[in-house]
Amino acid sequence: KDNEIVSAIPLQNGGYAFGSIKHGLLVVDHVGTNATVFDQTQGLLNSDINQVFQNDRGNLWLSLNNGVSLVNLSQSQTGVVTAQTIQSDSVEVLPFTAYIRQCEGIFDQALLFAGAYYDSVGGIQQLQPSGWPLLKFPYTYNAFRFTFSSSDFEYANDIEYLCYLEGLELDVENASWSKRTYREFTNLYWGRYTLHVFARTPEGEVSREATFSFVIETPWYExxxxxxxxxxxxxxxxxxxxxxxxxxxxxxxxxxxxxxxxxxxxxxxxxxxxxxxxxxxxxxxxxxxxxxxxxxxxxxxxxxxxxxxxxxxxxxxx
Structure with a gap:
């Protein structure tokens, strides 16, 4: 089971590429007589390959547990595959972090934002909150549902979250860990609030903090x-x-x-x-x-x- 092949695709030159757990990438030619193995010794981030993709240039993108690697294939007249592993300096493996994925208004089920409240640079989500203006709501609009997740997909179903709302709850010491991926707040008083979310793996690793701030405006009579x-x-x-x-x-x-x-x-x-x-x-x-x-x-x-x-x-x- 630990050595199983989890992904296999046909190559443009007639050969095949196999992605496996523990043993990296195996590339064979069209007749099956020549095989090349690529693992951490050739520059892969690790030898656990979840998926293999081939782009229109014939190169292979590998989805790994700890990121991605690009294998640049070249083809000779004999059909023997030689390869070079390229790791881009612009691709950084993000540290374990929590994400606030969605905010809904409970009164009208309005989707206030979705995806993640973070900037995206070159298609890569950053850890800095986005430059969106601070969301403000009238005092009568004071009930919200927040959905959150983390950057760890390996233990997605076992991740625990700690969530508290600054401005309503005293501090993080009064919050508790739970596998629940959403939290609802109703009948909020007017003022400024900041939602704090942490994630924790089964091994006890605690993520970087995700925050989201908003304001419920003061009513006219106050x-x-x-x-x-x-x-x-x-x-x-x-x-x-x-x-x-x-x-x-x-x-x-x-x-x-x-x-x-x-x-x-x-x-x-x-x-x-x-x-x-x-x-x-x-x-x-x-x-x-x-x-x-x-x-x-x-x-x-x-x-x-x-x-x-x-x-x-x-x-x-x-």
């Missing part, structure tokens, strides 16, 4: 201009409250405006702190309510402060 508008609205309430105090009219309306000026920032701050409170309380209802009540105790002092401030700036009518 934008800076809307936040500024809310702050401006609170100051506007305080301004009208101060005006009413100056003219000595509408005291009840002034009191209402002061209460609103306190409640609006309080609700805004409480919503912003909701995720932090959830972390420290482990989402236990009792502790969540307790912390909310403690924060609410700041309402009354804040209201008194604004009342005193308005009394100081109030101008009574003569």
């Amino acid at each position: 934008s800076l201009w809307f936040t500024a508008a809310q702050v401006g609205f609170v100051f506007l309430l305080l301004f009208f409250s101060g005006v009413l105090n100056r003219v000595g009219k509408g005291e009840k309306l002034s009191e209402t405006l002061i209460v609103l000026s306190v409640l609006i920032p309080f609700e805004y701050a409480l919503n912003s702190m909701e995720s932090v409170i959830g972390i420290y309380t482990s989402d236990i209802a009792f502790f969540t309510v307790l912390i909310t009540v403690l924060i609410s105790m700041l309402l009354h002092p804040s209201e008194n402060f604004l009342h005193n401030l308005m009394r100081k700036i109030a101008i009574k009518k003569p």
Whole structure:
């Protein structure tokens, strides 16, 4: 089994070429009396040949476990084949790496990119991410499915992957290895995310890292201009409250405006702190309510402060 012939093709001169495991390439002439063996001693990268191809010039391309080799055949009048192995300096055996092959939008099954998110130079995929612009999505488009693979085809079915999404998950220490070749993320919050993928062979070799970054844009109600508008609205309430105090009219309306000026920032701050409170309380209802009540105790002092401030700036009518 270790010495089996895995590929055989007829040659243009009437001979045959056989690719084998462990014993390299065997080329025989058209009558079968002359045979030439090519292995690592003649310059092949290794002697395990998966496939043999002949191009239109009569040369042989060999698909090996660790790359490719080109065998340049020349033919004499007697039909005896002589050969020279050529290894191109421009062909580099890439190190073991992980690839992010595909990204889909779960909502509409849209194919956002496919193939691999890497540059290709001269038909050879590079390890550097491509120069594509950073992909940005609206805040309502926040569910994705990523598919990944590796450059190792020998153990393709046994490769394990480690995947985590920076911006959602804390770090790689919380991720685990799995043979699953895809990962889905749904209901992502707005912000910037980077997907990190590693591959691992059965022997324990860990690949180079593959990354892919994208942005979910901030919704309008969380934008800076809307936040500024809310702050401006609170100051506007305080301004009208101060005006009413100056003219000595509408005291009840002034009191209402002061209460609103306190409640609006309080609700805004409480919503912003909701995720932090959830972390420290482990989402236990009792502790969540307790912390909310403690924060609410700041309402009354804040209201008194604004009342005193308005009394100081109030101008009574003569």
